[in-house]
Amino acid sequence: MLQKKTKIVCTLGPASSGMETILAMLKAGMDVGRINFSHGTYEANSALLRNVRGAACALGKSVAVIQDLQGPRVRTSNIPKGGLTLRPGEIVTLSLASLSPSQKKNQEKLKVFQVTYKKLDQDLSRGKIILIDDGLFKLKVLYARKKEIKCRVLSGGILTTGRGMNFPGSSLGLSAITAKDRKDLEYGVKLGVDFVALSFVQSAKDILDLRRLIKFYENRLNPRTKIIAKIEKEEALNNLGEIIEASDGIMVARGDLGIETDPARLPLAQKKIISQCLVAGKPVIVATQMLDSMQENPRPTRAEISDVANSVIDHADAVMLSNETATGKYPVEAVEFMARTCIETERSRYDDIIYPSRPGNNDLSPVPALSQAACLLAASLRAKVILVTTRSGFSVRAITSHRPNNSLVAALTSSPNVYRELALCWGARPYLAQQFSDIESLIGYGLAQI
Incomplete structure (x- = not known):
């Protein structure tokens, strides 16, 4: 494979x-x-x-x-087990305080439920949109005042407790x-x-x-x-x-x-x-x-x-x-x-980056410059492997950011942490190596692992 x-x-x-x-x-x-x-x-x-x-x-x-x-996920709260039916055009109240005994008793009739963020009224204004449960429910804010927010239902259904809420266009103070x-x-x-x-x-x-x-x-x-x-x-x-x-x-x-x-x-x-x-x-x-x-x-x-x-x-x-x-x-x-x-x-050729048209930040410091040169050389020679030694993973990420299409990036490191971190890096195959006293021994070890 x-x-x-x-x-x-x-x-x-x-x-x-x-x-x-x-x-x-x-x-x-x-x-x-x-x-x-x-x-x-x-x-x-x-x-x-x-x-x-x-x-x-x-x-x-x-x-x-x-x-x-x-x-900081904001969720619906304190909704009866059977859910609360919200129909388009209805007015619903989002309560930021505990519901009164009367509100609990008539929750379906009053169309009221709690939310977990108690300062939401400070972050919303008239006309803002509230989306609930991955956008299945859509509400439009009529007004927000202390401890409650009145909204009109634009799209509804049966709302249950613990549903996630999103507030596109509003910045929350969370x-x-x-x-x-x-x-x-x-x-x-x-x-x-x-x-x-x-x-x-x-x-x-x-x-x-x-x-x-x-x-x-x-x-x-x-x-x-x-x-x-x-x-x-x-x-x-x-x-x-x-x-x-x-x-x-x-x-x-x-x-x-x-x-x-x-x-x-x-x-x-x-x-x-x-x-x-x-x-x-x-x-x-x-x-x-x-x-x-x-x-x-x-x-x-x-x-x-x-x-x-x-x-x-x-x-x-x-x-x-x-x-x-x-x-x-x-x-x-x-x-x-x-x-x-x-x-x-x-x-396929569709994921290939064609040199020298790769977008870049024109960083000419040593590691980025050498990384680009290594990838160009590997492409020219059709090299199967680019062998990299690294302590932090930086040089490996610099090379793989050029997406060498035909070369394996073999990453040798003596750090168990870096060895695992490079599992997230495109094209890198990490190897855990011991410390070597000379570069020839290190290269020999690396080639033996591949």
């Missing part, structure tokens, strides 16, 4: 918690495990990490683990890092995750705040745990450059991004984010509903396969599976289909 260059991130959950399933997913093409801390207990999530580490060790494969923090996130982060850092994904990032400040916390929890000046910024808000798109610079990687979180912004702009936003990450040499993941139908079906739709292929053509470092592998019926098959699609697309 051909070596896949685009990496696959798999969300772990009840459908993929066992060692045998994780082993099968790794063999099928999984490179990174994602643990969503919105769900599961600490005990269950730590068991997932142990199984990933154990399976990776058994196969001798570099595998990274991402801890995904929940972030911190990107909640009290739950702080607790989860401390646990994840001590557990030894490789990356932390931060939800609802709006600016570089959110990343810097998270990095300070990681430094504190790791109790070291140069923190080991790396940060992935999830781009899912309009503010993040507006501040994309500074967020990429402050982060160690980016996730195109298309679920919320397609709700917070005009969904018709989503494909172009994806291309813009990937392009800027490519120039910066930062890994970028494309996520959400890539093979969504495989939660229930053994085969993906044609549109889903095309979505994966187009992300490869866009030059994403990684593509991600969410519910497909966390709770779906066919987790291993989903990885197999995604891997096959990546390989077939990579074999």
Whole structure:
């Protein structure tokens, strides 16, 4: 089987918690495990990490683990078990305080429910739109005053408690890092995750705040745990450059991004984010509903396969599976289909970067300049391998950002952390090496591993 260059991130959950399933997913093409801390207990999530580490060790494969923090999600609350029926044209009240006994008794008649963010009235104004449950419900704000918000229902249905809420065009005064996130982060850092994904990032400040916390929890000046910024808000798109610079990687979180912004702009936003990450040499993941139908079906739709292929053509470092592998019926098959699609697309000319037209930042400092020269030389010689030694992973990311189409990037490192981190890097095949006293011995070891 051909070596896949685009990496696959798999969300772990009840459908993929066992060692045998994780082993099968790794063999099928999984490179990174994602643990969503919105769900599961600490005990269950730590068991997932142990199984990933154990399976990776058994196969001798570099595998990274991402801890995904929940972030400041606003949800519906205190809705009766049978749900609340909202019809287009009706007036509904969002209460920021506890419901009175009368309101609870007549909740269906009064069309009132609570929300979890108690200062929402300060951030919304007349005419703003509220979307609930991935946009299935659409409300228009009539007015927002202390402790309540009146809205007109534009599209409705039966609303239940715990549904996520989005506020396109409105900037909420919520911190990107909640009290739950702080607790989860401390646990994840001590557990030894490789990356932390931060939800609802709006600016570089959110990343810097998270990095300070990681430094504190790791109790070291140069923190080991790396940060992935999830781009899912309009503010993040507006501040994309500074967020990429402050982060160690980016996730195109298309679920919320397609709700917070005009969904018709989503494909172009994806291309813009990937392009800027490519120039910066930062890994970028494309996520959400890539093979969504495989939660229930053994085969993906044609549109889903095309979505994966187009992300490869866009030059994403990684593509991600969410519910497909966390709770779906066919987790291993989903990885197999995604891997096959990546390989077939990579074999084509459509994902090739043609020199010297690659977009760049004209950085002539030594590592970027040498990296570009190495890729040009490898292309000219049709070299099968570019052998790179690295302590931090920087030189490997610099080379792979040029997407050498026909060359394997063999990355030798003595750092177990870097060995795992490079599992997220396009085209890199990491090898854990000992320290060598001379370059000839190091090269000899590297060639023997390939």
